[in-house]
Amino acid sequence: MNEQVNSGELASAEVVGQSGLPLSELVSDRRVHSSVYTDQAIFDLEMDRIFTKTWVYIGHESEVPKKGDFRLRKIGRQPVIMVRDKDGKINVMMNRCLHRGAIVAEVEAGNTKFFRCWYHGWTYDTTGKLVQVTADEGYEPGFCEKKGGLARPPLVDDYRGFVFACLDENAAPLDKHLGQAADLLNYLIDASPTGKIRLDAGVNKTSYRGNWKLVGMDGYHVNYVHASVVQGWSENSDSGIAAMHKNDPFSDEALTRTRDLGNGHVLLDFREHRMAAIDKYLEFLRGAPGGEKYVEDMIAAYGEEQAKKNMSLAGDPHLGVFPNLQVIGNQVRIMNPISAGETEVLMFPVMFEGVPDELNTLRLRQHESFYGPSSAGSPDDAEIFERAQQGMRATVNPWVDISRGLHREEVDADGTIVGKISDETTQRGQIRAWRKLMTGG
Template structure:
């Protein structure tokens, strides 16, 4: 059996980060300073919940995917017992990685340095010339380490390198309901993450990837124009009218714990009839709509209209946007890797899933109309953030009109910086709290 990892932070920043986040503004140093970045790894990426992957990525025994938890390489693997585990990708002997490929199927994880071999549950099974070790040495004690906290929510696997975190369901809070909107858009309540991944690396800070409804008219102006010319561009992308206009019914929401969303629900539902008319022209589309209504009743209108796009970010490393699951991996204060996994629905026709893929590619692929523009603007922002004169960054838009609802969530208009303020509240909480 794998052994839980007892993580301890390696360093402390000498900077007083509590002074760098104020009402409606943050200091540029939170995006550029190396010491702050190292503290983020300790306090956030090594000290809170991170999304690792989806169980459908490892459907068979021995299937694995390699991922990152801050600086720590890990393996998500389905063992011979059928259980999905998260194991530290590090030999217990001299520290070499034991899984070098990004994905595959294996019966054993082997360290190529000295030949130690582990099975798919993380158990050490073979040590060359084991008699050279003392009597106290046992294979059982040297199994691969695992994060002390690993939990699943409806197929989504999360882990933490700190044992001192709240239960995952408490961490997700109201945002879990948004995750349900993706999963329940399948008529059988299951999704599949098997269509590969788009990867990009941009020269900018990881916190720039956020729920921002304000930039759409400017960074994606050509996309807005195309939407207005032709609304029926694929599943989940029916846009009559402008959902990113403050006169629309769209809203920004701070869901707590740094989780935030762009809520396009009312806009999407107002075009339900036109959207289902388009679906009827796709093989399996009518059957999909019928199956959803049979299972969910009136709620089916919401689930069909959103098409699995809650447009929500889970702090710090997961976003569910359009037709994808997105992971952000910080590589440095000014470098970030973004992994984008298209999501397919179980229980629908191949034609409907193909439509989802084509729509994903049209905006987020390497030749897409949107995602490359985001990477470009993030790099331009990062250059400007290094300026030493007037170093404060404004995130105050809409502070004077945001509303705190009865459930404790905060609501603003679609261009308001409610998500940014919510994310930085959680950032500050984790960065200034007691070390875990």
């Protein structure tokens, strides 16, 4: 008698790429096969099984504030347009003409009433509707109406202005996908007294010759890759942001933790550590230009206790939302996978609404100091990612170890898995989501 085998079991046993191993054996809680990062065949499968099967962050509503404003983004390698239409609604549409498949929007941002394909001149409005074809005598009457409009992802939703899309109509709703990650996004949004943020200060773009999954939430590397920055923080630990790093938050003796929130979402949790230094931080804020008004407005908006919690992280939950969004430092970050060995990273400084201009200027300077092209931090990360990618081409022992802290993890009351700040709880959380999506189980 033949036993029925489900598609998840078949996918788990599937061999992809050069490793010769089934997908299910490429990763575990202790190790990951290097081919997961280096093999183009595995990367191509990721584009199908991860980026088309789960929710992907597209952009923030503040990036398209006016009717006709648009931004070009990607779902994996697929081009999409985020646009605010003539009625004020934000739409996400595939950037592909209905005729011969050419893109209809070329510049990465702008304002328009129509998208026009340069191949044969087919024209669409900001709702995606096909409104005109050239030399229309070659088509039957009513052709535009019958043809419809630009294709759309089956699912589009937002969480407090963060717009997501999913190409799988059977995917779970966005709120279920985000789970506890939504609560952490609130720490960014509610660091504004109005509960509104803006991503209108431009973008830092970088690319590195390495895999997209290397951009992880890693508390282990900071004291080594960013040693000079950490030393600077310790030498100025009684002022500014440095006060929040007093007593080395990247020490396993600190109050900081790593968390696996589920669904691949992970966190470097500084909440308890930073609340321990909140009075010192508020003293700094009150002394900064515009800071006194900011603190008082936050207390008026949220009450003193909640305002302190909201301000403690300075809008930085240090959150990774699988597969392509991170909220770190003063920025919202998008990871765009290009190939197995190349990744683009877009970093958008976050401005708070309802605060003095001087405070947002300070936030922007802080962003530039660590994440700008000539900064003290981000170039170090790109360099180490490239060194990792180079080293993983050696296949004599092809395994990457992610077991740090596995023996001392705990499950918190909220169901999250918790480790010390240097533990690879975050890497394990991400790779579990990778395995589930890649194997269907």
